[in-house]
Amino acid sequence: xxxxxxxxxxxxxxxxxxxxxxxxxxxxxxxxxxxxxxxxxxxxxxxxxxxxxxxxxxxxxxxxxxxxxxxxxxxxxxxxxxxxxxxxxxxxxxxxxxxxxxxxxxxxxxxxxxxxxxxxxxxxxxxxxxxxxxxxxxxxxxxxxxxxxxxxxxxxxxxxxxxxxxxxxxxxxxxxxxxxxxxxxxxxxxxxxxxxxxxxxxxxxxxxxxxxxxxxxxxxxxxxxxxxxxxxxxxxxxxxxxxxxxxxxxxxx
Numbered sequence: 001x002x003x004x005x006x007x008x009x010x011x012x013x014x015x016x017x018x019x020x021x022x023x024x025x026x027x028x029x030x031x032x033x034x035x036x037x038x039x040x041x042x043x044x045x046x047x048x049x050x051x052x053x054x055x056x057x058x059x060x061x062x063x064x065x066x067x068x069x070x071x072x073x074x075x076x077x078x079x080x081x082x083x084x085x086x087x088x089x090x091x092x093x094x095x096x097x098x099x100x101x102x103x104x105x106x107x108x109x110x111x112x113x114x115x116x117x118x119x120x121x122x123x124x125x126x127x128x129x130x131x132x133x134x135x136x137x138x139x140x141x142x143x144x145x146x147x148x149x150x151x152x153x154x155x156x157x158x159x160x161x162x163x164x165x166x167x168x169x170x171x172x173x174x175x176x177x178x179x180x181x182x183x184x185x186x187x188x189x190x191x192x193x194x195x196x197x198x199x200x201x202x203x204x205x206x207x208x209x210x211x212x213x214x215x216x217x218x219x220x221x222x223x224x225x226x227x228x229x230x231x232x233x234x235x236x237x238x239x240x241x242x243x244x245x246x247x248x249x250x251x252x253x
Contacts, residue, residue, distance in 0.1 A: 002051065002086050003044035009095060010035040021143050023154040025110035027051075028139045031101040032059075039091040049086040051105040054126070054161065056081035056136050059100025064093040065125075079128030079136075083165060104139050104157065111161055126164060130212065134184045135160040141187075156180050185211065186221045190232075197236060204229045 008014040016033040057063045057076040065074045065082050067090040074082045078100075084090045085108075092101065126132055138156055145153045159180035189207055196202050207229075208215040222229045 002040065002049040003047045005039045005041065005044070007037045007039070008035065009037055009093065019143065021145075023142060023145075023150045023157070025107050026142075026154050026157050027103075027105045028142055029103045029105075030058075030140070030143070031098065031103065033094070033098045033101075035094050035096055036098070037091060037093040040086065040089055042089050045087060045089070050108045051086045052083070052108055052111045053086065053106075054081055054083055054102075054104040054135070054164070055092060056102040056104070056126075056132070056139075057100065058102045058136055058140070059098060061094065061096050061099060063098065063101065064095075066091045066093075074125040076125060077128070079133060081126045081132065083126060102136055102139060104135070104161070106158070106161060110158060131160065131163050131181070134181070134188065135164055137188060138184055156184065160184070182221055182224065185213070186225070189218065189221065193233065193236065197233075197240065202233070 006016070012034070014034055014036065016036070017031070019030045021028045055065060055076075057078055057080055060078060062078075063076045065076055065084075066072065067074075067082060067084040067088060071089070071091075074080075076082060081102075086105075135157070138153070138160060142153050142157070163181070189211060192207060192210060193202070199206075204215050204218055208218050211218075219229055222232060
């Protein structure tokens, strides 16, 4: 638990909602609020919390983040964020409703083994890219993760965190690029197929363009599960037939 001061930045009512998911070595919080400022000042640092935190903007409105003893400021648009440790002052400010702040906090003992001397510094603003997007999606998916899979999801988040910051050492890079990223990309692709299954133009090339990867890479991801993209798509569509036929529009045919 970290000491943080909350202050409304508007004169009307104040509302705040926080959802929290705790995994081994990782705490995820999803926050929505009316305009406010959340500040961790020098006077709060004596609480001993030294977590390393990714603050990601997953909403539609920009957030102003400051961090470090020099109060370096970052304007974070949708999909962007910044990285800060609890050992330095920091703040997050929204001038309009905040509809999506995602905090992913790691204990120093776990994340510190994956990156080197970044323990007491703040990086530049984290740009919106595929790895950061997968990182945010993995964290959001964690809210629906059963306890039996908590350790696996925590490991995925650790690997992605190291990738976002620039992993030190070949073992960390191997875990990220050979294990975690392919698994999460395939999970995201399958989620998209499930959503867009009724599209007549749904194809391997369509999925590849949507995820900004090559068609051959999509094919290789399914190959790793000993199946083909077309077989997976056909099987999924076939499984939907009974449900479609049971809808009222087909009931009298």
